[in-house]
Amino acid sequence: MNSGNDFEVKDLKLAGQGRMSIELAERRMGIMGILKERFAKEKPFKNLTIGMALHVTKETAVLVRTLVAGGAKIAITGCNPLSTQDDVAAALAEEGIAVYAYKGESNEDYYRYLEKVVKAKPQLTIDDGGDLVGLIHTKHPELIPSIIGGSEETTTGIIRLRAMEKDRALKYPIIAVNDNKTKHLLDNYYGTGQSTLDGILRATNILIAGKKVVIGGYGPCGKGVSMRAKGMGANVVVTEVDAFRALQAVLDGFEVMPMREAAKLGDIFITVTGDKNVITVEHVKLMKDNAVLANSGHFDVEIDVKGLEKLGKKRRVRWQLDEYSIGGKKIYLCAEGRLVNLAAAEGHPSEVMATSFAGQALAMEYLVKNRGKLKPGVSMLPESLDDEIAGLQLNSMGVKIDSLTEEQKKYLSSWKEGT
Numbered sequence: 001m002n003s004g005n006d007f008e009v010k011d012l013k014l015a016g017q018g019r020m021s022i023e024l025a026e027r028r029m030g031i032m033g034i035l036k037e038r039f040a041k042e043k044p045f046k047n048l049t050i051g052m053a054l055h056v057t058k059e060t061a062v063l064v065r066t067l068v069a070g071g072a073k074i075a076i077t078g079c080n081p082l083s084t085q086d087d088v089a090a091a092l093a094e095e096g097i098a099v100y101a102y103k104g105e106s107n108e109d110y111y112r113y114l115e116k117v118v119k120a121k122p123q124l125t126i127d128d129g130g131d132l133v134g135l136i137h138t139k140h141p142e143l144i145p146s147i148i149g150g151s152e153e154t155t156t157g158i159i160r161l162r163a164m165e166k167d168r169a170l171k172y173p174i175i176a177v178n179d180n181k182t183k184h185l186l187d188n189y190y191g192t193g194q195s196t197l198d199g200i201l202r203a204t205n206i207l208i209a210g211k212k213v214v215i216g217g218y219g220p221c222g223k224g225v226s227m228r229a230k231g232m233g234a235n236v237v238v239t240e241v242d243a244f245r246a247l248q249a250v251l252d253g254f255e256v257m258p259m260r261e262a263a264k265l266g267d268i269f270i271t272v273t274g275d276k277n278v279i280t281v282e283h284v285k286l287m288k289d290n291a292v293l294a295n296s297g298h299f300d301v302e303i304d305v306k307g308l309e310k311l312g313k314k315r316r317v318r319w320q321l322d323e324y325s326i327g328g329k330k331i332y333l334c335a336e337g338r339l340v341n342l343a344a345a346e347g348h349p350s351e352v353m354a355t356s357f358a359g360q361a362l363a364m365e366y367l368v369k370n371r372g373k374l375k376p377g378v379s380m381l382p383e384s385l386d387d388e389i390a391g392l393q394l395n396s397m398g399v400k401i402d403s404l405t406e407e408q409k410k411y412l413s414s415w416k417e418g419t
């Protein structure tokens with residue numbers, strides 16, 4: 001481990017590779033370049049510290065650089081013990097960023113690093129999963145009066161924050177960046193779709209074609225994973241608790257059934273629900289020999305890993321793949337049941353993180369511009385900013401679109417024109 005006054009990373013010697021990876025990501029995240037240029041001129045974050053608990057990846061580094069260009073001081077830690085890219089963390093440390101993260105963090109270090117971010121006394125917070133906001137509210141409420149606001153990246157975090165809001169426990173404004181259409185309809189769908197399969201492939205090198213792939217959850221992430229698995233030749237089975245989503249899955253051409261039935265049929269199981277115990281020991285007992293389990297939901301609670309450990313003898317057979325011997329059969333678990341796309345692969349590709357993180361950057365600017373005007377609670381970024389993100393991203397990709405003519409605008413606003 002390499003540490004200094006204000007960083008703790010695996011190995012500073014990895015910084016060169018990290019810098020090259022960040023540069024590659026920058027080239028694929030055109031919109032972040034556009035925002036960085038504007039922020040560099042306008043300095044919206046001058047004299048402000050932003051505390052971040054996000055996956056420390058090359059894409060997150062691009063966001064960090066964008067905020068720094070706008071005058072921010074950053075303190076950052078990871079939001080999952082297995083998702084940090086050590087080369088990127090080293091590059092950030094070399095750039096003078098207060099970064100505390102390494103891949104394979106102990107639980108103790110995970111929380112020690114969150115405390116370090118809190119110690120930087122941030123006026124703005126960016127969370128992925130809500131751990132930073134949770135820590136500030138439970139252990140450091142003295143910071144709250146000086147906090148302008150925060151933002152949240154993921155569905156799981158939004159669920160936690162809304163629960164806090166309902167209990168009147170949330171004491172500062174949070175922008176639900178996850179709920180931007182340029183986030184959950186792109187990143188969750190195309191990003192999770194591709195990166196989840198990428199993680200499973202890197203961990204197992206299994207052939208997807210011809211396999212029965214059981215996907216727990218048919219929200220935007222589950223839809224994305226189902227679509228990609230189907231595209232690679234899998235027979236997709238969906239399990240759901242929501243009738244509408246289950247109906248969507250049926251109409252998209254997938255088999256839908258309870259997990260108890262799917263457990264007997266599946267070759268590969270992927271959980272993406274945001275809830276706990278989607279795959280229990282009872283389900284595992286019903287599974288076929290050689291079944292592969294993976295989770296792409298935020299926390300490692302969707303598969304009952306502790307139950308699995310009691311059920312069978314564990315052996316690490318490959319990087320990020322554990323084999324459990326259960327009676328006469330073998331069951332395989334990817335990435336210890338943690339986010340397989342970040343633990344066994346590199347998370348969502350840069351192109352799709354571009355619009356997610358443009359949302360984060362604009363949410364930070366929006367909070368500063370509206371300092372003192374927003375009430376504590378969870379709210380959305382104005383739709384005009386969400387649309388601006390889509391427009392800027394298209395611009396950066398060189399894609400042009402049509403615009404409404406005056407006649408068309410008039411038609412859309414009139415109720416008198418009929419048959």
Ligand code: ADE
Pocket residue numbers: 054055056057058059060191342346347348349350353
């Ligand atoms: N969440 C999913 N993929 C990610 C990535 N590449 N960077 C940061 N957060 C992510």
